[in-house]
Amino acid sequence: MTTLRNGPDAKGLFGSFGGQYVAETLMPLIHELAREYEKAKADPEFQKELAYFQRDYVGRPSPLYYAERLTEHFGGAKLYLKREELNHTGAHKINNCIGQILLARRMGKKRIIAETGAGMHGVATATVAARFGMQCVVYMGSTDIDRQQANVFRMKLLGAEVIPVTAGTGTLKDAMNEALRDWVTNVDTTFYLIGTVAGPHPYPAMVRDFQAVIGKETREQLLEREGRLPDSLVACIGGGSNAMGLFHPFLDDASVQIVGVEAAGHGIDTGKHAASLNGGVPGVLHGNRTFLLQDEDGQILDAHSISAGLDYPGIGPEHAWLHDIGRVEYTAITDQEALEAFHTCCRLEGIIPALESSHALAEAFKRAPKLPKDHLMVINLSGRGDKDMQTVMHHMQQKEAQA
Amino acid sequence: MSRLHTRFAELREQNRAALVTFVTAGDPDYATSLAILKGLPEAGADVIELGMPFTDPMADGPAIQLANIRALANKQTLAKTLQMVREFRASNDSTPLVLMGYFNPIHKYGVARFVADAKAAGVDGLIVVDLPPEHNEDLCLPAQAAGLDFIRLTTPTTDDARLPVVLEGSSGFVYYVSVAGVTGANAATLEHVEQAVARLRRHTDLPVAIGFGIRTPEHAASVARLADGVVVGSALVEQIAGAANPAQAVDGVLGLCRQLADGVHSARKA
Numbered sequence: 244m245t246t247l248r249n250g251p252d253a254k255g256l257f258g259s260f261g262g263q264y265v266a267e268t269l270m271p272l273i274h275e276l277a278r279e280y281e282k283a284k285a286d287p288e289f290q291k292e293l294a295y296f297q298r299d300y301v302g303r304p305s306p307l308y309y310a311e312r313l314t315e316h317f318g319g320a321k322l323y324l325k326r327e328e329l330n331h332t333g334a335h336k337i338n339n340c341i342g343q344i345l346l347a348r349r350m351g352k353k354r355i356i357a358e359t360g361a362g363m364h365g366v367a368t369a370t371v372a373a374r375f376g377m378q379c380v381v382y383m384g385s386t387d388i389d390r391q392q393a394n395v396f397r398m399k400l401l402g403a404e405v406i407p408v409t410a411g412t413g414t415l416k417d418a419m420n421e422a423l424r425d426w427v428t429n430v431d432t433t434f435y436l437i438g439t440v441a442g443p444h445p446y447p448a449m450v451r452d453f454q455a456v457i458g459k460e461t462r463e464q465l466l467e468r469e470g471r472l473p474d475s476l477v478a479c480i481g482g483g484s485n486a487m488g489l490f491h492p493f494l495d496d497a498s499v500q501i502v503g504v505e506a507a508g509h510g511i512d513t514g515k516h517a518a519s520l521n522g523g524v525p526g527v528l529h530g531n532r533t534f535l536l537q538d539e540d541g542q543i544l545d546a547h548s549i550s551a552g553l554d555y556p557g558i559g560p561e562h563a564w565l566h567d568i569g570r571v572e573y574t575a576i577t578d579q580e581a582l583e584a585f586h587t588c589c590r591l592e593g594i595i596p597a598l599e600s601s602h603a604l605a606e607a608f609k610r611a612p613k614l615p616k617d618h619l620m621v622i623n624l625s626g627r628g629d630k631d632m633q634t635v636m637h638h639m640q641q642k643e644a645q646a
Numbered sequence: 647m648s649r650l651h652t653r654f655a656e657l658r659e660q661n662r663a664a665l666v667t668f669v670t671a672g673d674p675d676y677a678t679s680l681a682i683l684k685g686l687p688e689a690g691a692d693v694i695e696l697g698m699p700f701t702d703p704m705a706d707g708p709a710i711q712l713a714n715i716r717a718l719a720n721k722q723t724l725a726k727t728l729q730m731v732r733e734f735r736a737s738n739d740s741t742p743l744v745l746m747g748y749f750n751p752i753h754k755y756g757v758a759r760f761v762a763d764a765k766a767a768g769v770d771g772l773i774v775v776d777l778p779p780e781h782n783e784d785l786c787l788p789a790q791a792a793g794l795d796f797i798r799l800t801t802p803t804t805d806d807a808r809l810p811v812v813l814e815g816s817s818g819f820v821y822y823v824s825v826a827g828v829t830g831a832n833a834a835t836l837e838h839v840e841q842a843v844a845r846l847r848r849h850t851d852l853p854v855a856i857g858f859g860i861r862t863p864e865h866a867a868s869v870a871r872l873a874d875g876v877v878v879g880s881a882l883v884e885q886i887a888g889a890a891n892p893a894q895a896v897d898g899v900l901g902l903c904r905q906l907a908d909g910v911h912s913a914r915k916a
């Protein structure tokens with residue numbers, strides 16, 4: 244039978260997306276990484292160790308929680324939340340970090356670099372680097388440093404060096420450029436721990452595999468609880484790792500409707516957004532061919548989103564492909580809609596979601612009332628909102644001032 | 647016969663190395679950049695690399711990043727870069743000119759349209775940093791079919807097993823990135839350069855140019871004794887960054903170019 248789950252091909256391509264578009268200095272290392280990853284994946288010892296850390300260090304499996312009050316409130320679909328925000332460090336990011344650091348150790352690397360937007364991936368990287376006694380350098384845009392002070396402090400507490408990136412607009416894309424420059428300079432000693440399903444092959448596939456634990460658990464948990472598969476899945480997308488992790492195990496289940504939610508910022512038509520699929524065109528950046536926000540001359544445009552974690556002008560190549568073939572529906576949610584969903588979730592479920600995850604909630608809340616009560620919908624609650632207190636406070640004060 | 651082939655053959659006959667200069671198109675603005683470009687051959691540049699500005703120059707250090715930002719701030723586009731080449735060719739038909747940059751602006755422009763327009767404008771070759779041989783079909787093959795040379799970067803990490811893969815389909819010359827790192831950073835030792843050139847010569851008959859971290863006439867001269875070409879970029883671009891006005895930028899770049907040319911051209915006479 245044909246499957247949508249065996250990508251990428253030997254060249255790292257999902258359809259025409261993905262690939263290995265990097266400088267020659269990095270090519271030998273990337274090939275080595277791909278070989279080492281394939282070996283590790285097939286090694287029962289590696290898988291055993293990964294499972295151990297997922298359980299005892301990360302706290303997996305994360306619960307699949309029936310959101311009873313949200314369900315009642317919207318009066319339609321039965322809403323389940325996959326509680327990735329309960330993981331150690333407060334988001335799904337650690338699933339991938341644990342996997343990659345075990346691989347880095349296997350490859351004899353002692354120095355870890357990472358890029359971070361909201362700081363969640365930076366914190367998760369700093370965490371595993373501390374646990375495994377490795378040097379850790381995190382590149383973070385200066386704009387993001389300003390809006391995510393608490394995470395910067397966390398990384399420093401964990402022993403990481405946080406290097407501010409002032410180039411460009413000082414956000415995730417610029418941090419990724421700077422991490423790539425570090426990598427090319429320190430290629431012999433350094434492992435680049437990429438935080439999302441983007442970058443040159445094998446990263447998109449490798450990060451997906453480490454995150455796919457989300458979807459595998461969801462499948463088992465819902466089968467146990469409801470005796471059947473979900474009718475729909477909803478997850479937010481910046482680079483797209485939490486979404487890919489949830490979606491991948493369900494790609495071949497045609498009955499499961501899959502919805503990815505991009506950040507529409509102030510609105511797609513304003514140009515101030517981070518929706519690469521809904522508002523971008525294919526191009527090549529950061530090692531892969533994918534949909535990008537760019538101008539007529541192929542210059543990369545700045546993304547905008549209230550949530551730093553979605554503030555990226557590209558998207559993982561597997562999403563670009565799933566969009567292209569129509570298997571996954573990609574929608575977009577504005578800053579304002581995400582904020583409203585944030586408050587609704589806080590008040591009705593006693594769960595403070597990350598602003599990133601609030602985009603998924605907002606899309607789910609739009610759909611739920613129109614769906615029958617036996618429709619099972621799973622929303623990936625990819626992170627907790629503690630890091631977003633300042634941003635939300637700022638917006639509430641603005642709103643009060645306007646009123 | 648391509649201009650690159652002819653130029654390197656002439657220089658070999660004269661027993662001297664090529665000075666290969668890099669500047670970013672449109673830095674700091676179109677008119678000044680064109681004046682620099684037109685002045686380079688007379689100032690001693692044997693081969694010209696012209697950077698195509700990009701917002702995200704991932705393999706470049708601060709000097710060339712800033713050059714990209716200056717050019718883009720003054721609305722340089724790929725179409726304007728090709729226009730600049732056409733204007734240069736109106737008065738110079740002999741100095742080889744190679745466009746250097748990243749793939750996305752070319753991808754957006756359209757590969758078929760780009761190689762046709764570049765060839766028609768008088769471009770001789772392309773260096774595209776983020777297109778390894780794994781992606782030859784994206785641009786290398788169409789460019790070569792149109793008669794443009796495709797110049798590969800080889801690096802200290804390109805081992806003997808991989809080198810033939812990288813060199814296959816290379817034409818014009820081979821650009822050896824002498825240090826693992828970004829442009830404008832540290833330089834390699836002469837011992838490393840010597841070994842690297844010897845290794846490359848075992849694999850190819852193409853001329854070998856050495857780049858990354860070469861800043862002074864003395865340093866350029868010492869590399870010129872070992873290789874067929876010496877690439878200088880960041881040091882020239884910094885002359886533009888430090889200039890108070892366009893005239894100073896032109897004088898600064900061409901002045902340094904003359905000094906570098908003296909070093910490179912007299913290197914093997916001493």
